Amino acid sequence: MPIIKDLVDEEKKTEETIKEAEDRAKEIVNTAKKKANQLIREAENEVNVVKDLTDRRESEIAIKKEAVVKAYSEKVEEIETSCERNFGEAVDFILNYILGEIA
Amino acid sequence: MSIESLKVEIRKKAEEEAKHIIDTANGEGAGIINQAEEEAKRIIENKIKENDKKLTEKEKIELSLARIEGRRKILSVKSKYIADVFEEVEKRLRELPEKNPTRYRDLLVNYAVEAINNLDEKELFIKVNRHDQKIVNELTEKIKNGSKKSNKIVGLQISPEPINANGGVIIYTGDKKQYYVNTFESRLKKIKSEDEGRVLEILLRSK
DSSP: OHHHHHHHHHHHHHHHHHHHHHHHHHHHHHHHHHHHHHHHHHHHHOOHHHHHHHHHHHHHHHHHHHHHHHHHHHHHHHHHHHHHHHHHHHHHHHHHHHHSSOO | OOHHHHHHHHHHHHHHHHHHHHHHHHHHHHHHHHHHHHHHHHHHHHHHHHHHHHHHHHHHHHHHHHHHHHHHHHHHHHHHHHHHHHHHHHHHHHHHHHHOHHHHHHHHHHHHHHHHHTOOOSEEEEEOOHHHHHHHHHHHHHHHHHHHTTTOOOEEEEOSSOOSSSSEEEEEETTSOOEEEEEHHHHHHHHHHHHHHHHHHHHTOOO
């Protein structure tokens, strides 16, 4: 019966080969799952991309804010200049109303 | 088929099956990683979107606060100048009786005549500040003559009670039911409530 024994041995080798392949397959999938988890963790903990964008936007906001402040400061200066120039005229207008003519 | 051929065939089948198992695992692994990469991409995109939303809100708030502060400064400057103008007017009015007594006497007459013409009674009383009491005593006839021009003949008595005003008169009827307040303060108050906008307009006028 040496023929049957040979075939049985061969069959055992086959099972081993398939078992090894299955183990390797499990390892491949597990490695992939680990890598996938790592990718998601990294994404969740990613701060640099957001930080860079935040820094850029905050700098833009600061520039816009400065422009608004500057515009209002210029307007205030303009008003002050105008008020200084017309101060006497405004006083005379009220005096004229109260006294009937410019005092 | 010989035993050797059979063994080769069995080995070949086993290797094929093993290869198929590994190929399937590789495909599954690649799918898992691909899916994770997509998920990671989505997480980062969401973070960026959320952060962008926060920054847009921050921008709105900061610019809005800057505008509010700017408008507050403008209002403050305008209010300051209006207050300064009225203060200067009050100062000049206080100085007027001393600096230009003739003009001030004429003014008292005009104020009194205007007040008389606005009251229906013929017997009237006049009240002035302590400083003007002596002056108005000398001006009574002039005031009566002034009102005569408007066909109004009145009796006018000076109240010994002084008023608290920098200048001007209060005329009232004997029964004290009608008053006409014509003082610097009343005129200032009126112009403040009715014409402050006009004063501001003058102040802001360009060249």
